[in-house]
Amino acid sequence: MKKTILIMLCTFSLSAFAGEITVKVSGMVCSLCAQGIKKKYSEIEAVKEVKVNLDTKLVHIQTKDGMDVSDTQINNLIKEAGYNVVSIERK
């Protein structure tokens, strides 16, 4: 019983750290060129999944459990991909 509770606590506490980051990006009009965004974020260990939406100009980043990507890192990666960050929102 104690073991079960311990496992549940560990699971919930790790899940609490998994997060979703939504980045609004300007200049993202070409899907070919924006492939760089996906490539750059996919190289980051903390990133589980990256989705780019050209309609909303948003990049959705899902981080791995217990890991995070800093605002500075987000800004740098978007800049390296050739774009500008408008806003960063975390859930």
Added chain:
Amino acid sequence: MFKNLVGIFWLVFTASAAAHPVIFNDGIVVSSSNMESYSDNQLLYTFTNKWSTGVNHWRFSQGKEITELGLVRLNHLLWRRNADDSQANIYLLSGIGMMDSENDAQGTSEAYMGGFEFDWETRTLFTALKHYYFSGPSLADFSMTQMRIGVSPFEAGFEELQSWLMLQVMYMPEVDSTIVVTPMLRFFYKNVLWEFGSSTRGEWMLNLMVHY
């Protein structure tokens, strides 16, 4: 007034060849542009988000005379404007290497290339202008200007096939007084772009570009 209108038209409704001179940091671009009168093959590595370097092979064909250039390239993203629904860029292009011509008077020698590229695009409109100038001790200097305008009938998603109707205008005044107009289709899907068309003088065109 007319000159001003022509100037505005030139700047706004103009375009470049298939190659992207500078892409994302640590990105590699392989491109090949082919017409009967010329081919342009490039392998470029973007080492910061503003600079790229690589190798470039040109082949110009004028009648039976063929001139080839092998260049080491250095490109610079001079200016970029990222807006909500558009992006505009100005690139400076340079290259140094060797040329070889079937023309005995020119033979083999060093060769230099300089140029610039301007482009502006939204998800459904594309315009660009590219100008190259080629020179060398035993090379008769010549230039190449390419202008493009493109329209996409729909806004494709990030990992969907994007289609474009394009028009390219090419002018090489020192080589041929003809202005070559080439309507073409452009497609890109994920990291691959391909274009094909045929010029008003019956020359085929086939371009391919891949970003890695």
